[in-house]
Amino acid sequence: MALIKLSELSYGQTAALKEIKINGIQRRRLLDFGFIKDSEIRVAQRSPLGDPTAYWIKGALIALRKEETDHIFVEIIKHDKVNL
Amino acid sequence: MSTTCAMPNNIVRTREQVFQINLSKTHHESVIALAGNPNTGKSTIFNALTGLNQHTGNWPGKTVKRMEGKFRFHDRHYRLIDLPGTYSLLSTSTDEEIARNFVLFGKPDVTVVVVDSTCLERNLNLVLQIAQITNNVILCCNLIDEAKRKSISVDQKSLEQDLGIPVVLTSARSGDGLDELKQKIEALAMGQIRPQPFAVSYPHALKEPVETMTSSLRELFPTLPNPAWVAMRLLDGDEKIKEALASPELLPSLLNNDSNLTSENRIVPSNPSVNKIFNMADQLSQSVRPVMHDLFVESLFEDAQRITRRAVVKKNGVRIWDNSLDRFLTSRVFGIPAMLILLSVVFFLTIEGANIPSQILADWLFQIEDLLDQAFNYLNAPWWLTGFIVHGVYRGLAWVISVMLPPMAIFFPIFTFLEDFGYLPRVAFNLDRLFKWSGAHGKQALAMGMGFGCNAAGVIATRIIDSPRERLIAIITNNFVPCNGRWPTLIMLASLFVAAAFPSALSSVAAASTIVFITLFGVLITLLVSKFLSTRTSLRGESSFFQIELPPYRRPQFFRIFYTSLIDRTLLVLWRAIVMAAPAGGLCWLLANIYIGQYSLFAHAANFLQPLGQAIGLDGVILLAYIIAIPANEIIVPTIIMGYMAAGQMTELDSDFELKQLFVQNGWSVMTAVSLMLFSLLHYPCSTTTMTIWKETRSVKWTVVSNLLPLSIAFAVCFIVAQTWPLLF
Numbered sequence: 001m002a003l004i005k006l007s008e009l010s011y012g013q014t015a016a017l018k019e020i021k022i023n024g025i026q027r028r029r030l031l032d033f034g035f036i037k038d039s040e041i042r043v044a045q046r047s048p049l050g051d052p053t054a055y056w057i058k059g060a061l062i063a064l065r066k067e068e069t070d071h072i073f074v075e076i077i078k079h080d081k082v083n084l
Numbered sequence: 085m086s087t088t089c090a091m092p093n094n095i096v097r098t099r100e101q102v103f104q105i106n107l108s109k110t111h112h113e114s115v116i117a118l119a120g121n122p123n124t125g126k127s128t129i130f131n132a133l134t135g136l137n138q139h140t141g142n143w144p145g146k147t148v149k150r151m152e153g154k155f156r157f158h159d160r161h162y163r164l165i166d167l168p169g170t171y172s173l174l175s176t177s178t179d180e181e182i183a184r185n186f187v188l189f190g191k192p193d194v195t196v197v198v199v200d201s202t203c204l205e206r207n208l209n210l211v212l213q214i215a216q217i218t219n220n221v222i223l224c225c226n227l228i229d230e231a232k233r234k235s236i237s238v239d240q241k242s243l244e245q246d247l248g249i250p251v252v253l254t255s256a257r258s259g260d261g262l263d264e265l266k267q268k269i270e271a272l273a274m275g276q277i278r279p280q281p282f283a284v285s286y287p288h289a290l291k292e293p294v295e296t297m298t299s300s301l302r303e304l305f306p307t308l309p310n311p312a313w314v315a316m317r318l319l320d321g322d323e324k325i326k327e328a329l330a331s332p333e334l335l336p337s338l339l340n341n342d343s344n345l346t347s348e349n350r351i352v353p354s355n356p357s358v359n360k361i362f363n364m365a366d367q368l369s370q371s372v373r374p375v376m377h378d379l380f381v382e383s384l385f386e387d388a389q390r391i392t393r394r395a396v397v398k399k400n401g402v403r404i405w406d407n408s409l410d411r412f413l414t415s416r417v418f419g420i421p422a423m424l425i426l427l428s429v430v431f432f433l434t435i436e437g438a439n440i441p442s443q444i445l446a447d448w449l450f451q452i453e454d455l456l457d458q459a460f461n462y463l464n465a466p467w468w469l470t471g472f473i474v475h476g477v478y479r480g481l482a483w484v485i486s487v488m489l490p491p492m493a494i495f496f497p498i499f500t501f502l503e504d505f506g507y508l509p510r511v512a513f514n515l516d517r518l519f520k521w522s523g524a525h526g527k528q529a530l531a532m533g534m535g536f537g538c539n540a541a542g543v544i545a546t547r548i549i550d551s552p553r554e555r556l557i558a559i560i561t562n563n564f565v566p567c568n569g570r571w572p573t574l575i576m577l578a579s580l581f582v583a584a585a586f587p588s589a590l591s592s593v594a595a596a597s598t599i600v601f602i603t604l605f606g607v608l609i610t611l612l613v614s615k616f617l618s619t620r621t622s623l624r625g626e627s628s629f630f631q632i633e634l635p636p637y638r639r640p641q642f643f644r645i646f647y648t649s650l651i652d653r654t655l656l657v658l659w660r661a662i663v664m665a666a667p668a669g670g671l672c673w674l675l676a677n678i679y680i681g682q683y684s685l686f687a688h689a690a691n692f693l694q695p696l697g698q699a700i701g702l703d704g705v706i707l708l709a710y711i712i713a714i715p716a717n718e719i720i721v722p723t724i725i726m727g728y729m730a731a732g733q734m735t736e737l738d739s740d741f742e743l744k745q746l747f748v749q750n751g752w753s754v755m756t757a758v759s760l761m762l763f764s765l766l767h768y769p770c771s772t773t774t775m776t777i778w779k780e781t782r783s784v785k786w787t788v789v790s791n792l793l794p795l796s797i798a799f800a801v802c803f804i805v806a807q808t809w810p811l812l813f
Contacts, residue, residue, distance in 0.1 A: 048415065
């Protein structure tokens, strides 16, 4: 299945993390938060101003800016039915 | 200190000297380090173990807060050191460096790693890292009550077996498991249990280089307790570890396990041998370095996942209430309005709640002034001494304390409550986009929130911002949020002048809106100045990444709120203000009582400043009051009144009516009030804040900028208002 940017992941979709095209200290921080290959990730909440977005990963809620999520690539593994 | 020259043996300092731990001289104390991810209830554990036997300081040479405490258990004494909360020890932030250096070189007798039981897998990442550095580790699975509520069960036996270290399940809030924790600390400190931590599996590609390095390290430093871990860090090109190994004080502490060694027989490694190891690491790592960090963390998480899968059972489908709360508090529609309403409620409670206590405190302190006055007279003290000490220094102090203490004693606990509840990171989350636009960080919003209470506390609060550039921006702009010392002036002006210009039915709404408008104007200036600093100055730069964890909402704890807000924040700030306000009170009295010719020095100075004051819609007396009140904004209004009445000491009037009359007689109009409000909002930080800025930045340049930049903005804005007002009205 094709990879999409994490920023394109919609609410209700679960994805597996595949690649982080960010280097340096930011990459290390992401790894510490559990952003490693094949981790499951879900969109939890977008900020009122549209950015950043909070994601569920490894049981915690981590907020990232679009500048970061544009460089993180994921594969959708599940679509949930969402009733909002 | 240069690391290349050979250091004589007697330079070697003990762990206690390097990390500034003052252990008791009369009895043996075991040193216990407390490590863990942020938001795991680590500080609750710390408080539960030490109670009020704690004190706050900074880590040597760093502006990072350190908590230290003592406790006794079964007649043994323990010294508990709270390490900064970190997610890992690999990313080399200052916090991580401190935590790692302490575990590695401080060699605590026991290291307790506190983890969040609801989020065990990610937390185990840190546990596995620490267990590589030291064997004396205890895993403390905290928040076990919360895990239960979320239908997560943790198998203690399975964790102990897999990790090879003692495990305790605790709920620090209710005290469950703390006795067992103390027992295990005792057993480990006394050597009754000897943990054999699980050895992490190195990724295949790293096995060979790690093994080669490890055996060379063993050869050179036979007493090095954790060669595989050091090998790994050197291969990863960790500069901080290199520095530490080359440092003449840290490496010996690592090699000399026996603290009874005298300085003569301590091993001090020669520099050539250390350099040899560094070169070797560089050669071996060439092929693996680009991927090795990823590989290593991935293998840590693989281990963590495997261990978690065996130990943790999680039932799905449990509804978690904080998700719904987040839907509301950070939602597109309600998020920002909810935040503004919450902020208004906090202000309202602070201002209304402080009125009566302030009055009682003032009455009481001014009664003491009368008593002091009588005492000085009884002792036949000369009038100038009584004046200077009692009506100058003491009165200034009394004023500052009575105006400052009650609002802070209300504001800081509410703020700490929101912090403890978990709301504050959401504020950063809600507003980050604005700060991103200005090249800064969303966490700046939190420092601003603290600034509403006190700008000095706001400046300290910028420590949560990692990027030095963004932190400096937050420090310089914190002045633009009005602090508790400025609120009373703003409210007085808004109600006496602006509200009075409206029909009485609308007057309170007009006053409130004026305050809201002024506050939002301060926020706007903050964003514009941040943008300016990050595009046009040496603080130029892209805004860094956001990356923050939004912790679950949690019921706040009374003890922490009480301790953090009153002892750590209110009293600290009050003390600094008192130190600053005393000389200001004295100076004020001197200016008003030394006469040259017919007029006092105060009057001469005010006359001199008159043209400048008028150009910006104010007058000489107001400007002079601002100069005298640099130490504390609380005494602005009493000083202005003193100037107008040509009185010999700071004065207050009994009614708002008289106050307004006095101001109007001295030529005030609505424009004066508006200019003064803007000047009060913008001018420059008080000297307590300035001193804090210097302490935090250690830079004269940035301390000066933090004063001159706001001052120029204040003059420019007030000048524009004063010049355009007559054209508009």
